[in-house]
Amino acid sequence: MAAYRPPHIAASEITPRGIYMSRRNFIGTAAAGFALAGAGSAFAAPLQAKPGPYKLDEKLTPKEAVTSYNNFYEFGTDKSDPSNNAGDFKPTPWTVKVDGLVGNPKEFGLEELMKMPIEDRTYRMRCVEGWSMVIPWIGFPLAALLDQVEPQGSAKYVSFETVVRPEEMPGQKGLFQPLPWPYVEGLRLDEARHPLAILAVGLYGETLPNQNGAPIRLVVPWKYGFKSIKSIVRISLTEKQPETTWKNSNAREYGFYSNVNPAVDHPRWSQATEQRIGEGGFFSTARRKTLPFNGYGDEVASLYSGMDLKANY
Numbered sequence: 001m002a003a004y005r006p007p008h009i010a011a012s013e014i015t016p017r018g019i020y021m022s023r024r025n026f027i028g029t030a031a032a033g034f035a036l037a038g039a040g041s042a043f044a045a046p047l048q049a050k051p052g053p054y055k056l057d058e059k060l061t062p063k064e065a066v067t068s069y070n071n072f073y074e075f076g077t078d079k080s081d082p083s084n085n086a087g088d089f090k091p092t093p094w095t096v097k098v099d100g101l102v103g104n105p106k107e108f109g110l111e112e113l114m115k116m117p118i119e120d121r122t123y124r125m126r127c128v129e130g131w132s133m134v135i136p137w138i139g140f141p142l143a144a145l146l147d148q149v150e151p152q153g154s155a156k157y158v159s160f161e162t163v164v165r166p167e168e169m170p171g172q173k174g175l176f177q178p179l180p181w182p183y184v185e186g187l188r189l190d191e192a193r194h195p196l197a198i199l200a201v202g203l204y205g206e207t208l209p210n211q212n213g214a215p216i217r218l219v220v221p222w223k224y225g226f227k228s229i230k231s232i233v234r235i236s237l238t239e240k241q242p243e244t245t246w247k248n249s250n251a252r253e254y255g256f257y258s259n260v261n262p263a264v265d266h267p268r269w270s271q272a273t274e275q276r277i278g279e280g281g282f283f284s285t286a287r288r289k290t291l292p293f294n295g296y297g298d299e300v301a302s303l304y305s306g307m308d309l310k311a312n313y
């Protein structure tokens with residue numbers, strides 16, 4: 001592995017959120033600052049969806065924060081890089097190739113994906129770095145897509161791949177690149193089929209901003225955020241556990257499963273608590289308790305019965 005590897009940073013080092021927010025305040029109002037940072041969302045279009053299951057009675061993270069405080073290393077490693085650097089990214093036209101151990105391999109055009117049963121899904125999002133948001137996604141169950149390609153009996157896992165476009169993604173070119181590309185992720189097939197797992201095509205009533213993974217990204221709310229891979233071009237059904245970018249980068253710190261678990265600390269920081277972005281005002285450093293499976297234990301814990309969650313984090 002290349003020598004340069006900016007790791008996820010410790011929660012204690014993220015505090016810049018307060019500073020970050022206040023810096024934006026200096027531009028004018030916080031909202032004006034966020035608007036300036038939102039260049040990557042220039043192509044967002046209104047998107048209607050029917051109400052979905054999993055109602056969440058928690059305050060939404062402001063759209064300005066959801067679209068300007070991002071991790072998307074293809075556009076740079078700072079939280080503000082994706083919204084500042086994704087303006088040249090072209091999310092259309094787009095296709096997603098679905099292949100591997102399936103009876104009916106298929107390339108889906110974006111128009112076809114937008115006709116899937118899309119619905120509102122408001123989920124918690126917990127980054128492994130120790131911050132969280134509540135995001136009103138629009139998307140459809142990943143299972144609906146998998147059904148169309150008819151997974152074979154031998155398929156045990158699903159792998160995902162992000163687009164590689166150095167010309168449009170500044171983090172993919174130049175001397176220092178933080179990760180090997182393409183960014184890849186994976187789920188066990190039963191995890192992928194769980195109704196909570198969605199492919200998101202929008203948020204806050206619009207198509208996905210580039211910085212949030214346009215035009216289509218995975219959202220797996222009971223796992224740390226890095227599992228929710230953005231700007232997907234390929235999905236493959238496999239027999240063996242797929243390669244995943246952060247595990248390849250540092251297996252000791254980022255496991256394949258990476259279910260949110262307050263009882264298993266990251267080797268460099270505690271996972272017991274998290275900072276809800278936007279909560280308690282811009283300068284707040286208040287932390288809330290992190291919930292097992294990010295609060296989705298009732299729905300997903302049974303997927304892991306008999307598994308040692310400490311060993312397989």
Ligand SMILES: Nc1nc2c(c(=O)[nH]1)N[C@H]1C(S)=C(S)[C@@H](COP(=O)(O)O)O[C@H]1N2
Pocket residue numbers: 066069070071072073074125126127128162183211212213224225226227228229230231
């Ligand atoms: N392709 C790709 N997908 C990615 C990432 C990335 O760097 N590249 N970052 C991950 C991480 S660490 C998090 S926390 C979430 C952040 O999603 P958001 O910016 O939409 O909140 O995206 C995930 N998906």
Ligand SMILES: [Mo]
Pocket residue numbers: 071126127128129224225226
């Ligand atoms: Mo993350």
